[in-house]
Amino acid sequence: MKRSPKFIVVGGEVAGLAATLRLAERGAAVQLFSTMPAGRALSADGVDGFNGASNAMGEGDAPRIHFEATIRAGDFLANQELPRRLCDAAPGLIDLFDRMGVAFDRTPEGRVDFSRGEGSRFRRTAFAGDKTGLSLASALDGQVRRYEKAGLVERFAGWEFVSAVLDGRGICRGLVAQNLTTMAFESYKADAVLACTGGAVSVFGSSSAAPFEGFAAAPLYRQGASYANGEFVHFQPAAIHGADKARLIPDVPGGRFWVPRQGSPWYFLEEGSEAAEAPTHEAVNRAIHKVIYELNLGIDGEPAVYLDFTGSRPKGFGPSRSFDDFCMKFARTNPREIALKVSPAVRCTQGGLWTDDDHMTNIPGVFAAGECCYQYHGAALLDGNALPARAFGGFYAADRALEYASGLARGCDETDEAHFINESSLQRERFQGIVDMSGPENPRHLREELGRTMTEAMSSVRNNAKLKSAVNRIREFKERFDRCGVSDKSTWMNQEAVFSRRLRGMLDIAHVMTLGALLRDESRGNHHKPEFPERDDEKYLKTTKARYGKEEPLISYEDVDTRHIKPAPFPFGREKKAS
Amino acid sequence: MNAVRIKIRRQDKPGSGAYWESFEVPRRSGMNVTALLMEIRKRPVNHHGEAVSPVVWDDGCGESDCGACTMLINGRPRPACETFIDALEQPIRLEPLSKFQVVRDLIVDRSSMFDALKRVKAWVELDGTYDAGQAPRVTIREALLAQDLSRCTSCGACLEVCPQYGPHAQFIGAAAISQARLTALHPIAKAGVPERLDTLMEEGGVEDCGHAQNCVKACPVGIPLTESIAAVKREATKRAFHRFFG
Secondary structure (H helix, E strand, C coil): CCCCCEEEEECCCHHHHHHHHHHHHCCCEEEEEECCCCCCCCCHHHHCCEECCCCCCCCCCCHHHHHHHHHHHCCCCCCCHHHHHHHHHHHHHHHHHHHHCCCCCECCCCCECCEECCCCCCEEEECCCCCHHHHHHHHHHHHHHHHHHCCCEEEEECEEEEEEEECCCCCEEEEEEEECCCCCEEEEECCEEEECCCCCHHHHHHHECCCCCCCCHHHHHHCCCCEECCCCEEEEEEEEECCCCEEECCCCCCCEEEEEECCEEECCCCCCCHHHHCCCHHHHHHHHHHHHHHCCCCHHHCCCEEEECCCCCCCCCHHHCCHHHHHHHHCCCCCCCCCEEEEEEEEEECCEECCCCCCECCCCCEEECHHHECCCCCCCCCCCCHHHHHHHHHHHHHHHHHHHHHCCCCCHHHCCHHHHHHHHHHHHHHHHHHHCCECCECHHHHHHHHHHHHHHHCCCECCHHHHHHHHHHHHHHHHHHCCEECCCCCCCCCHHHHHHHHHHHHHHHHHHHHHHHHHCCCCECCEECCCCCCCCHHHHCEEEEEECCCCCCEEEEEECCCCCCCCCCCHHHCCCCCC | CCEEEEEEEEECCCCCCEEEEEEEEECCCCCEHHHHHHHHHHCCECCCCCECCCCCCCCCCCCCCCCCCEEEECCEEEEHHHCEHHHCCCCEEEECCCCCEEEECCEEECHHHHHHHHHCCCCCCCCCCCCCCCCCCCCHHHHHHHHHHCCCCCCCHHHHCCCCCCCCCCCCCHHHHHHHHHHHHCHHHHHHHHHHHHHHHCCCCHHHCCCCCHHHHHCCCCCCHHHHHHHHHHHHHHHHHHHHHC
């Protein structure tokens, strides 16, 4: 009898749930691991909509035009095969999620309504109110629950991916995970492991939108997986900065940015700036950066500007629907009466685990999808593309993982038990080492310092002196980490020890990100260096690849696959009219 | 010093005794309960100046979208992230939700809520995730209602305030009933409605609601829960009538 392959998916959000669903639907047994309980984990993608060139509005839109816009927005740094497939599949994905019960906005005829994204000529973004990401994740979660009830999916909620189990030939045969309540370590066998654990925004500390720190990319990087394009980070132009975190403001229609200048409001985006031409996030971020740091016109000397909705009324649909409630709750002001004080904040990372066009990392048997994978977006994210890439990536990675696993000559059940036992006890010992740490450094303070360092050096405008000092700081942080003390010695739900282990991973990834930015002497997408204001295709039309080295990340470069569209100069990814 | 006084009901693990511990934290502007707990976590020292184990809570999305940080704040179930401290009477009392088992400190086990979603089959019976063409049309009104209902985060606030919900009773609670209604709204799910309603007509179903109407007031995202219960009840009555008279 033919053995049936085993799969493990790590991550319970859009990409992970999509992958789990696809695998279960094909009759495969799946174990789904997530740090948060079922249906809890969700990314900042909630502020975004879902692109698909259905041409539902009769404007002459087509997947090919969407694809071109995607590649241009990414400033030609994205490998082109996966985005092409994504754009072809996106209209069908919107239908699928509509069938699944995502509460999309509607036209008067009852069809899915589409909005125009920033800088786009076409209405191709579908929203489910202002909670598109949440709605997508819940619909997928319901589908996965259905297969859970049918016995095909086994959930491990409240478990953390700790490391992959590799056999003597370096092939992944399973993983070691830790139960975050009992703190027990267990190994699990799988022919393929799919990492869908999100991006690395947590290295930015409280100036980022997502506090989730449990990403699997860091331990995999340590085990030899390459990390690609770490230097590319997406900033949302407007966020409310709270005492605990930054809360992103969606691109709500009607908002106007201004700062006081000589006693009256200056609407700095509306005067012949690049941003006035094409208000992409990059252009708006740079304009805000200039106002705050070059012209010193931040409100009351603070790094903030006003975002003003006082002249506009909320729409019944789209991202503005409960925007007013959101402002009342978290800014505690009525945005229709008082202008909001905002500044840019980190929304997501474009870099992540390197994969081939089959979503497989360079560790055979480990796949990556969602924000923890670097594909699709290149040097900048086209608005509305994050969610489709998460969903499509999850489905597509699952299909490729099925192929891979059924092609294996020997399965995980035939792997020597010693590999599992050894990896498990290695990780258990390492963790005990962390619990026992009793030095003077406070890991929580260290993380705040890391966040400040990253926010300063890795903002939308960068320079080499700052980046160099950030890389040095991160080296220091790594040394200081070894002198940390862990305040909780409990053997039950010890969050501090788990946090400290994650922090060590964050430091590795932060090192990759800053070093990648330092070495990239050009301006491309959301990586802007005034010292090198031009895009330099000759030298840097390359994917940055980092591999773990004992002291420093080992950086190399790889050619970008530009098989469909030849790179051309194209500032800020403004779309062409349909021809 | 402008300090905030906090009293936290703590518990080291399930089954161990609960105890109150007090803390004082320097006030910062724009502080919510999450920021308060972050300060304690950073420097876990109680008001006697003794080093203690850090207080744990479920630190989720921070935007009322995940429900995880919902706890009793001065006796009311609320998400820590959207509760700002300047409006709270001091000492601020933080307790875990009382209708679930405590795992540690302010963290509770809500798995019963997810089991309830399985019982009411809160999903559309899809043929598959392949491209099977467009879904049936949905009116703007239905879509708006679906958007409201789909904001449920399984935070448990509605169950906390419900006199009918708890270890003393079978009642499935407002959250699952409302999610069943959301699923039933979907044109494709209509085929499965009778079965879904059967579950809610059994013991512990919609008839066990005692009309206290506390749930709708407690819901942090404003879901019309009592409306959902009434709507499901109407459908269930219709179904019972049809079943009886065939």
